[in-house]
Amino acid sequence: EAQKLTFxxxxxxxxxxxxxxxxxxHLFEVYQxxxxxxxxxxxxxxxxxxxxxxxxRQTLQKGLEKAIREKLQCTQGKDYSDALxxxxxxxxxxxxEMTMQELKDGTLELIFAAYATTASASTSLIMQLLKHPAVLEKLREELRAHGILHSGGCPCEGTLRLDTLSGLHYLDCVIKEVMRLFTPISGGYRTVLQTFELDGFQIPKGWSVMYxxxxxxxxxxxxKDVNVFDPDRFGQARSEGKDG
Structure with missing residues (x-):
């Protein structure tokens, strides 16, 4: 379900x-x-x-081309810009000007970049909230205070605004703690552009290094207490996440 939502x-x-x-x-099934x-x-x-x-991929690109053409024809009256x-x-x-093939390739890359990592993070978030009911209740209180969640637990109607989301400081702490404990991507590779030393070892230019x-x-x-789920470590009252 998290994968469907992310898609x-x-x-x-x-x-x-x-x-x-x-x-x-149908596109979701093909994308999977x-x-x-x-x-x-x-x-x-x-x-x-x-x-x-x-x-x-060919089926996806046909569907994406249709969506791209419709989008290019309906650009009037928009008050926001999306990634595309x-x-x-x-x-x-x-x-x-980007060709249609470049637009299709770029669109598919954007979906690929957003899909698995966000679904993984969302699943980890749900799991931790279920395991820590006090955190969940504190998060609900913040959402109610900003008019995003009604007392009955149902989400409010209307459009979420960026300035409202920016004011959800505890939600920000919870997400950061989930990402700290359960990183969707464990690491990555980079190519060394210039020879350097690290802890007495020389890393030559051109080598691939993994972080x-x-x-x-x-x-x-x-x-501190790295194995403990503690969103408050990123709060204003503590220095964790600000030092280093």
Missing amino acids: RMAIRVLLGFSIPEEDLG QFVENVFSLPVGLPFSGYRRGIQA DILIESSKEHGK SIRDTHDTAPVF
């Missing part, structure tokens, strides 16, 4: 597409097939994972 958010909020619910459900086979061995045999991934709008405008500012986000969070001296 819908990426399509409608990040990209600004208005896709009918039935078509959106694409993700499941994206790292398959590049062997184009019939019924192979690679072939299924390629077919899913910014991508298109940025290319125009640099004197280059671990998870290990950094577990071993950083700035955090």
Whole structure:
């Protein structure tokens, strides 16, 4: 369910597409097939994972092209810019119109970047809130105080505004603590641009180095009781998350 929610958010909020619910459900199923086979061995045999991934990508791009064309024709009257709008405008500012293929590739990359990591973080958030009812109740109190949650527990009607979300300081602390304990991405790779030394070891230019986000969070001296879920560590009254 978290994956479905994240996909819908990426399509409608990040990209600004208005896709009918039935078509959106079909695109989600196709996208899952694409993700499941994206790292398959590049062997184009019939019924192979690679072939299924390629077919899913082609189907996705057809659906995305239709949504992109509709979006380009309906740009009047908007009072906001989504990520795809910014991508298109940025290319125009640099004197280059993006081709339809570039738009489709860029759109798919944006969905891919937002999908798995956000779904993972959302699932971890739900799990921790269920395990820590005091945190959940404190979070509900903040949402009620800002008019986002009614006393009965139902969300309010209307549009959420950025300035309202920016005022949810405890929610910010909760999300930061979830990301500290359960990083959606454990680490990454970078190419060394210039030879340097680290703890007496020389790292040559051109080498690939790996950094671990998870290990950094577990071993950083700035955090106390690293295995304890404690959103208040990021609050104004404490220095954790501000030092270092």
